[in-house]
Amino acid sequence: MTTIAFIGLGNMGGGMAANLAKAGHDVRAFDLNGEALARAAEAGCAPFTCAREAVAGGDGVVDAVVTMLPNGKIVSSVYRGDVIGHAPSTALLLDCSTIDVATARNVEAAASAAGYAMVDAPVSGGIAAANAGTLTFMVGGKTAAFARAQPILSVMGKAVIHAGAPGAGQAAKICNNMLLGASMIATAEAFAMAKKLGLDPQTFYDISSKASGQCWSMTSYCPLPGVGPQSPADNDYAGGFASALMLKDLLLAMDAARGAGADTPMGARAAQLYQAFADAGNGGLDFSAIIKTLE
Numbered sequence: 001m002t003t004i005a006f007i008g009l010g011n012m013g014g015g016m017a018a019n020l021a022k023a024g025h026d027v028r029a030f031d032l033n034g035e036a037l038a039r040a041a042e043a044g045c046a047p048f049t050c051a052r053e054a055v056a057g058g059d060g061v062v063d064a065v066v067t068m069l070p071n072g073k074i075v076s077s078v079y080r081g082d083v084i085g086h087a088p089s090t091a092l093l094l095d096c097s098t099i100d101v102a103t104a105r106n107v108e109a110a111a112s113a114a115g116y117a118m119v120d121a122p123v124s125g126g127i128a129a130a131n132a133g134t135l136t137f138m139v140g141g142k143t144a145a146f147a148r149a150q151p152i153l154s155v156m157g158k159a160v161i162h163a164g165a166p167g168a169g170q171a172a173k174i175c176n177n178m179l180l181g182a183s184m185i186a187t188a189e190a191f192a193m194a195k196k197l198g199l200d201p202q203t204f205y206d207i208s209s210k211a212s213g214q215c216w217s218m219t220s221y222c223p224l225p226g227v228g229p230q231s232p233a234d235n236d237y238a239g240g241f242a243s244a245l246m247l248k249d250l251l252l253a254m255d256a257a258r259g260a261g262a263d264t265p266m267g268a269r270a271a272q273l274y275q276a277f278a279d280a281g282n283g284g285l286d287f288s289a290i291i292k293t294l295e
């Protein structure tokens with residue numbers, strides 16, 4: 001059993017912290033939102049009134065600090081303001097938020113200079129996977145830090161993969177989600193056009209799912225209701241992965257592409273289309289709802 005400070009108990013962090021507590025870890029929880037903190041307490045975590053208290057915990061008591069926060073600016077300010085220099089230097093630091101690669105590298109460098117081991121460990125899988133403990137973690141960090149992170153992340157996920165050096169977890173996450181955003185739009189486009197050409201959507205699915213157009217967006221997450229396995233389309237596009245979060249990841253991908261000099265025309269177009277979709281008030285709908293703009 002280890003003692004783990006957990007900061008950021010929202011949609012994702014709430015379930016992740018609960019799973020650590022359920023597995024017998026001593027979880028010291030903090031969130032700015034009182035309701036989120038109360039839910040974590042109900043799930044077996046010890047609530048704290050500030051991040052510094054949660055991570056400090058006396059002499060070497062805290063073995064690890066996990067964060068699950070909205071964006072890079074907040075991650076940077078929490079680590080620089082409340083974690084580095086306040087948690088014991090023996091504590092392993094794990095940031096599971098989705099943030100930009102540059103901030104992930106900068107925060108790791110600051111932590112490392114202060115004597116901490118740190119990994120960036122963003123996740124694939126939504127709220128249901130966070131609650132069920134079946135997330136996929138893509139981890140950036142030094143080999144020794146990854147080895148220490150693995151048993152903690154395994155409690156919250158079904159797969160823990162070392163992507164490479166610090167920042168590589170975030171790089172893998174945004175490349176994957178850029179591909180997902182573009183492939184969802186392409187899938188939606190194909191279904192919308194098939195319908196306009198007089199094809200029955202189920203027939204098109206039966207053919208394309210066994211032909212070269214097959215992809216995850218079609219066969220695991222079909223954007224059309226009543227076709228393929230159960231997906232948010234069958235629930236009026238509620239739940240699932242919000243379009244606003246897909247837009248966040250695509251904008252992070254575009255930033256990273258600019259920084260790396262990568263040419264990403266499909267990713268750029270996907271970012272434009274999700275921006276327009278979110279601007280029209282659809283940010284809360286699942287990202288497969290983009291099909292509505294193409295039908």
Ligand code: NAD
Pocket residue numbers: 007008009010011012013030031032033036051068069070071074078096097098099123124125126127240241242245248
């Ligand atoms: P959320 O907004 O539900 O949770 C974030 C929590 O952080 C909130 O409870 C908020 O009060 C808290 N917080 C903000 N600033 C804080 C601070 N300074 N100190 C302490 N707590 C603070 O967001 P979420 O959906 O849980 O997402 C968290 C991260 O996971 C994001 O980076 C997101 O991109 C990523 N992610 C989300 C999903 C998803 O499906 N929701 C999937 C994969 C990855």
